[in-house]
Every structure is written in structure tokens, then in C-alpha cells.
Amino acid sequence: MLFTSSEFIIFFLPLLFLIYFLVPKKFLGVRNFVLFAFSLIFYAWGGVKYLALFAVSMAANYLGGLGVGLAKSKNVKRLWLILTVGVGLGLLGVFKYAGFFTSTLAHTGLPVKVVSFVLPIGISFYTFQGLSYVIDVYRGDAALQKNPLKVCLYIALFPQLVAGPIVRYTTVEKELSSREHSVTLFSDGAVRFMLGFGKKMLMANPMGEVADRVFSHTGSELLTAPSAWVGIIAYAMQIYFDFSAYSDMAIGLGKMFGFRFNENFNYPYISRSITEFWRRWHISLSTWFRDYVYIPLGGNRCSVIRHIINLAIVWFLTGMWHGASWNFILWGVYYGVLLILEKYVFGGVTEKLPRALRHVLTLALILVGWVFFRADSFSSAVQYLSAMAGANGTSPHEAVYLIMQYLPEFIICFIGIFPVKRLLEKKFSANAEHSLSAAFFKEFAPKLFALGVFALAYMKLVSGSFNPFIYFQF
Amino acid sequence: MKRENIAKISSVSLSVCFVLVLFLLAALTVLSADETFSFFENRNLAVMPTLDMEGISDGSYFTAVGEFVKDHAAAREVMLKASALMDLKLLRRPVVNDIYVGEDVLLPYFEYETVDMEKIAADAVTVAEKIEKTASITESYGGKYYFTAIPCQYMCYEDSYPWYLNSRNEYLDASSSAFFKELEARGVDLIDMMEYYEESGRPEYFSSTVDHHYGIRGAYDTYLEILRRLGEDTNLSFPTLKEGDFDLTTLEGRYIGSRSRKIFGLWESDERLQLILPKDAPEFKRYNNGYAVEASLFTLPENDTDDVLYTTYMGGDVAHTMIDTEREELPSILIYGESFTNAIETIMWYSFDEMHSLDMRYYKDMTVDEFIEIVQPDVVVCVRDYSVLLLTDDYGL
Numbered sequence: 001m002l003f004t005s006s007e008f009i010i011f012f013l014p015l016l017f018l019i020y021f022l023v024p025k026k027f028l029g030v031r032n033f034v035l036f037a038f039s040l041i042f043y044a045w046g047g048v049k050y051l052a053l054f055a056v057s058m059a060a061n062y063l064g065g066l067g068v069g070l071a072k073s074k075n076v077k078r079l080w081l082i083l084t085v086g087v088g089l090g091l092l093g094v095f096k097y098a099g100f101f102t103s104t105l106a107h108t109g110l111p112v113k114v115v116s117f118v119l120p121i122g123i124s125f126y127t128f129q130g131l132s133y134v135i136d137v138y139r140g141d142a143a144l145q146k147n148p149l150k151v152c153l154y155i156a157l158f159p160q161l162v163a164g165p166i167v168r169y170t171t172v173e174k175e176l177s178s179r180e181h182s183v184t185l186f187s188d189g190a191v192r193f194m195l196g197f198g199k200k201m202l203m204a205n206p207m208g209e210v211a212d213r214v215f216s217h218t219g220s221e222l223l224t225a226p227s228a229w230v231g232i233i234a235y236a237m238q239i240y241f242d243f244s245a246y247s248d249m250a251i252g253l254g255k256m257f258g259f260r261f262n263e264n265f266n267y268p269y270i271s272r273s274i275t276e277f278w279r280r281w282h283i284s285l286s287t288w289f290r291d292y293v294y295i296p297l298g299g300n301r302c303s304v305i306r307h308i309i310n311l312a313i314v315w316f317l318t319g320m321w322h323g324a325s326w327n328f329i330l331w332g333v334y335y336g337v338l339l340i341l342e343k344y345v346f347g348g349v350t351e352k353l354p355r356a357l358r359h360v361l362t363l364a365l366i367l368v369g370w371v372f373f374r375a376d377s378f379s380s381a382v383q384y385l386s387a388m389a390g391a392n393g394t395s396p397h398e399a400v401y402l403i404m405q406y407l408p409e410f411i412i413c414f415i416g417i418f419p420v421k422r423l424l425e426k427k428f429s430a431n432a433e434h435s436l437s438a439a440f441f442k443e444f445a446p447k448l449f450a451l452g453v454f455a456l457a458y459m460k461l462v463s464g465s466f467n468p469f470i471y472f473q474f
Numbered sequence: 475m476k477r478e479n480i481a482k483i484s485s486v487s488l489s490v491c492f493v494l495v496l497f498l499l500a501a502l503t504v505l506s507a508d509e510t511f512s513f514f515e516n517r518n519l520a521v522m523p524t525l526d527m528e529g530i531s532d533g534s535y536f537t538a539v540g541e542f543v544k545d546h547a548a549a550r551e552v553m554l555k556a557s558a559l560m561d562l563k564l565l566r567r568p569v570v571n572d573i574y575v576g577e578d579v580l581l582p583y584f585e586y587e588t589v590d591m592e593k594i595a596a597d598a599v600t601v602a603e604k605i606e607k608t609a610s611i612t613e614s615y616g617g618k619y620y621f622t623a624i625p626c627q628y629m630c631y632e633d634s635y636p637w638y639l640n641s642r643n644e645y646l647d648a649s650s651s652a653f654f655k656e657l658e659a660r661g662v663d664l665i666d667m668m669e670y671y672e673e674s675g676r677p678e679y680f681s682s683t684v685d686h687h688y689g690i691r692g693a694y695d696t697y698l699e700i701l702r703r704l705g706e707d708t709n710l711s712f713p714t715l716k717e718g719d720f721d722l723t724t725l726e727g728r729y730i731g732s733r734s735r736k737i738f739g740l741w742e743s744d745e746r747l748q749l750i751l752p753k754d755a756p757e758f759k760r761y762n763n764g765y766a767v768e769a770s771l772f773t774l775p776e777n778d779t780d781d782v783l784y785t786t787y788m789g790g791d792v793a794h795t796m797i798d799t800e801r802e803e804l805p806s807i808l809i810y811g812e813s814f815t816n817a818i819e820t821i822m823w824y825s826f827d828e829m830h831s832l833d834m835r836y837y838k839d840m841t842v843d844e845f846i847e848i849v850q851p852d853v854v855v856c857v858r859d860y861s862v863l864l865l866t867d868d869y870g871l
Contacts, residue, residue, distance in 0.1 A: 001536075005540055005543075005544075006503075006540065006543040006544040006547045007536075007539065007540050007543045007544075009496065009499065010496070010499045010500050010503050010543060010547060010548065011500055011503075011543065013496055014493070014496040014497050014499075014500050015500075017493060017496070044536075045533065045536045045540075046533045046536070047531060047532045047533030047536075048530050048531050048533075049531045049532060050533075183482070183485045183486050183489050184481070184482070184485045186485075186489050187484070187485035187486070187488045187489045187492075188485075190488060190489060190492040191488065194492070213585065217586075220588055221588065222586050222587075222588060396638070397586065397637070397638045397639075397640075398586050398638075400638040401568070401569075401638045401639055404567075404568050404638070405567050405568055405569055407565075408565050432477065436477075436480075439477045439480050440480055443480050443481050443483075443484035443485075444484050444487075447484055447485075447487070447488040450488075451488070451491060451492070451495075454492075454495075458499075458553065459553040459556055459557050459560075460557065461544075461547075462544060462547040462549075462550045462553045462554070463550075463553050463554045463556075463557040463558075464557075
């Protein structure tokens, strides 16, 4: 189920509110059960048959956690960990990568039968979440959780189930057993949810329409340079506002039910370097790789060569995590190379450049990266980049139409990539210190704004048909 | 009032509003679950799917439920209109719901396309062969066949598109010239109304600003041109409805054409649907699909000020219509094609004893060739608009 589907907004959410909040606060276990049951319904909406695999994943992580937590010797603990990680990554490998590997091998001429599985929704997210629990128990960062409902709820909790953010067990460990429910928290969550909902419907989706239109011309003479640039800028907007909207909604929903998830984005497009970009983009994924892959490999506290190898491994895996396709791997490797170059080759030089130029350079590199990410294949990416360079001419017709048609969205998205909201909040808070009317304004304006945005987004929801979530495919 | 209290009040108010809105949406959705048709979208709304295990297993059942909920979502039609109104008046988008909103006309929006000349050439041969066969069947018993090409609305208003939009002229030029060349090579008589309209110097005069069909002037001049050619090419005699022989009646209600319908009639237009009513109209009988029905050529609105649709002409699309004037001294005619025939039928019947009309999108009893062989009309006219000349999926043929 999508957060931005009619059935979620109109039936799922009110029904969940009704049942969840009818259960008295003191029966947190029952509330947890209600959340878990609704999370399963939320997941099963995409097809009940995928529940079996999900259940296996949850069971493996619960049992793995028990094995790791109850084992007396370090070796047995390690064995349980390897087994659990093996099951998790094995399932991910089979369902997400088996087709890719077998077709790659078949392409090389080996007598391999190409297999294909339907990718279960959210498998990359829930696998990583489950693993973080078992690894944290192994490391002693988290206590063993013997209650299967709590482990399963942690993995299945619907706000972050299918498209992240990847919530660490340690983040919600305490809240699974004892959490605050308050009107303030609920209200904050509702505002965050409504703004995320609006971001998705009013910003990401229109930008997606532009990007899809332009990318559909890849390989044809219709993809002229102005169109290609408009298309990739639109895609950059789409993927940011789409994914960050999902994170906003997840964080908002979490708050409404008493959970506090970490932020997943921090205005990535204001970055002045690729390193900074990855500190601001999909934070839950990059920190997951940092803590569970990069640092265990030795991080940067090693020789230069070893560090470069560590970075290469992490970015190869980051690319692969996003999809079983060479262009995703290339995209990951592209960032790996850029980060290595930034660290060891031209980092010192770029730091001396004017700030504006560093922004522009960083954005240009990010846009090139998105071409690999969005294109259907490596050859399509090359065709698209050629078009950006003017290989198909510079006829501006379609680009002009797309800009004129989507001008309001382009303007809003342009404003939205800057931390305007943060600045306004700061200003309102400062004003509120001095005057009561400003305090009123500070409290009521954002909430009324969120309600207005929600109304507009609902209007778009029922009147539009273009509504895909990009990160569902991962 | 303390600042903490303000924060508390605002949080409570927002929470109550948010939850209330959700419950209100749920209630209104349940209440509108029995609606079945959306007029402005001109489509049936999704129905609640029947429960099946396979659908539950693979998720298709839930997808269908989602479609149902979306189609019956609370205040959906209000939201659709509000969205179109916002795009039209506030954001002033050039294209709203796939309609380009010009200064004085509503035109369809087309994505840029690659014109495939090889496909056009191949399709032109396929369709021309089909037409040639129908024409030779007609001529085998002494009948006369014409293929009539009507310029579609956006051809007549080609210059109204802004420079950055695709007016499809490249495709239309290529497809029509390839097709007409094939017809000519096969000796099929063509009546090209674009040539006629262009000669007048104002093709838009014949078309509608809010609908994809021609206006009554377009239909009337097509009628005159067909009869002129018939007079030149045959010895048939028939009365012609000339200027002065009819009253031109303008309906009072707003004309909601296919273009304005897509934007919920929100675009202001003073165009009204017109009817040609012969002053000395002969009596006639009408049969729809073989059944006698009321002898009328128009479906008029209940009230004078009600909205009017193109379906006013002949009551809309009917698979087989027959108008019988019982004037056996006159020839008979078959007009076939798609909805462009409707307007011209309301005039053409006047000149013939029997007028058959087939809408080949709906007529499935037999092929048009079989129909012609059985009925043997004296005159057969295929009416096609330029945009569908090369459709090879039997659309209107």
C-alpha cells in the first residue's frame, strides 16, 4: 500500500487511529499488536503471497537474535550471526539478484539458466533493518529482545517498512517497550505527514511526469539538449522530493504512534562537495553502510590503498543495493570514484574555489550520476548524456513546453531544495519570544499551512493518476 | 495566555482537524460508493471487485479495490473540477487535462512524435486496399462510391497552437498525402474537404472551438460538396438543400464539446450548437438497429438552457440508423465511418429516399462490404477525419 493512495488516506489510517487509540495507553502490548497487524495488512496489500517471505525474514532475525543473545561462547555467537546474515542476504540475493547474476553469466556464454523472481516490495529495507538488530545484539549495542512481537513489530512497522528510512533497532528499542503518546507529538507527526504527503503529490509527482516524458525519448532524435537538461533536472527534483517525502511521512506517522525515527535527508542539493552530499542524502543507508560495512572493513584508519579498496567495496555495494542492474552498480562505482578523487586528488583544489562554483560543480556531478540511476541501461545512459551534450541538436520546443507547463512546480522545487523551512522556523521562534501574536502565528501558521497543503495534495490524489514511489523498487 | 497553552491549543486543534478530516473523507467515500458514471470524464467508474483467492494472493484484488476507492473518493468530482480550475485560472498552464487552452479555441495536446514514413506508407496501402475493395463492390452493381476526408478540428486551427507545441501537421501531411496517393492510384473518388475549407481562406469557420468534430457549417458544406460531385459524376437526380431552404437554429444551452468536457466546461465559450431544419421537410420514419424509433434527427435537452452535447445530432452514436422518406424516385445512400457522420446525416437524409448510416465502431452484424452487397445503396460515402485516416484497427471502416 502507498501512503499516497486513496485507500491508505481514506480507510487504513482512520481505522488504525480508531482501533489503536481505543486501546488504553497502559496496554502497550495490545497497541503493539494492533500496529503489527495493520503493518501486515499494509504489506499484504501488494499481494498476500509475499507475506511468507517476509515472515521467514522476521523469524530468521528473531531466532538469530535469540541465538546470538543466548549463546555463551563468542564462537557460537559468531556462528549464529553468520547464519542469520547468511539467511537475510541469501533471501535478498535470490529474490533481488539471482536474475541479474544468472543473466550476466549467460551473457558471457556460460551454460547458465536465467532465473527470474518477482522482487518482493521493500525486501532491501526490511533485510537491512533485520540485520541491524542481530548485528547490534552481537556487538552488545542492543539488548536481546525475547518478545517476538517486538522484534517483528520493529521490522514490520508500516511507516518505514517498504521504503525506509532504515531504522536501527537501537533507535526504537526503548519505544517498543515504553513510549510517549501525546497530543503534541501526534500533532507534530500529523503536520510532518501532511507536508510529506504534499511534497510527494505537489512536487515529486509533477517532476516525475517531466522526467518520464523526457527519458521516454532516450535513443530518439526527440531528445534534444534542452529537453535532456530539463529532464535530468526534473528527475533530480523528483527523486529527492519523492524519497524525502516518503521519509517525512514515515517520520510523521512514527511520531503519531509514539516512535521517533532519525532524519533521512538534510537538504542534499545545497552540498558543496560529493562527500557532503552523501552526508545529507539517504542518511539512514549511508550510515548503515558506514557502521556495518565500511568501519568493520577498517574505515579510513588504514593505508591509503586499503582505504580506497574499502570505499570501492562500500560504493559497489551501495550501487547494488539500489538495484540488480549494471547501471546501478555503475552509479555506485561513479560515486566511489568521485569520493576517492575528492579525498586524494582534487579535494584540496576544489576547496579553494568560490562557494557558488563548488555548488554548481557538485550539482553537475550529481546530475550526471542521476542519468545512470534513471536510465534503463548503460547504453541508454550514454545516449542520454550524449543528448545533454547536444548530439541530437538544440531544438527547444519540448523543453519550453515542459518549463511553461510545470513552471509553478519548478519554482516550488527550486525553493524547496534550500532550508527555507528551517530559516522560517528560526525566525518565527525568535519573534515568538517577544510578542504573543507572534507566538500565535508561530504555532498556528505551520499547522494551517500543512492542512492547506494536505487539501491540495488530496485534490491531486483523487484527480491524478500519476503516483509511483521511486524507492519501492529497491 | 501562556505560550505553552498556545502551543497546546494549536496541537489539539490540528490533531482534531486532521483526524476529523480523515473520518469525514471515509464517511463521504462510503456514501458515494454507489455512483457508477463520471459525466465529464465520459467513463464508467470502477466497480468493487469480487473476492478471489488468486487476486488476494498476487495483490490484483487489492489494486482493484484501490481503483474503486479512488474512483469513489470523497468529493472526487469537486476535486477534479477544482484541480482543473486551478490549472486554468490560477496557474494558467498552457495545457489542462491534455487540452491546450488557446485564446479562442480548445485544442488537443500532442506529445512530440517521430513520424515513421515507412509505417505511414505501409498503412496507407493497407487502408487504401480496403477502401478500393469497398468501392469496387459498390460500383459492381452500378453504385457510386466516395471517400470523404474531413479535416479534424486541430487542422483547422493549426495556427492557433503556440510555436512550442506539436500541432501534428507533419504527421497529418505525411499520412494524408501518402493515403490520397494510394487512393488515386486505385481510382477511388476522393472528396478532400481540407482543400475545400482552405479555399475559403478560413478553415476554422467550419470547425468547432470546443469539440473535435466540425460545426454545422462544416457538415453542411461537406453535404453540398458531396452532392455537387454526385451531380457531376452521375445521372442521379435528387433535391439539394440550399441556403434559404432551411432555418439555422441555434440552441440556447452551453455547448459542451469533447474538448471543453475534458476541462469540466470551465472554459468560457459563446459557441452554441446549431441545427439545420429544412423549411419543407418531408416526413420520414427512423429505425435504429432495425427497430422503429421516434422520427427525429436530434436529441434536444429537456430545458432550453441545459448543456448541449454533439450527441444532439442523430442522438449520438448508433450502430445502424435508417431514415426512410418513402420517396422511391430518389436514390438511396449509405454513409459510414464514425461520429463525424452524425452531423452530416441530419442534412443528408433530405436528398435521398433511404439513408443508411453505419457507425463501424459499433456495427458488428456484418462487414461494410457485406452490408453494401445486400442493401446495394445507390451512393456510398465513407466519412473519415484526417486524424484516423490510417487507423488499421477497423476504427470506423
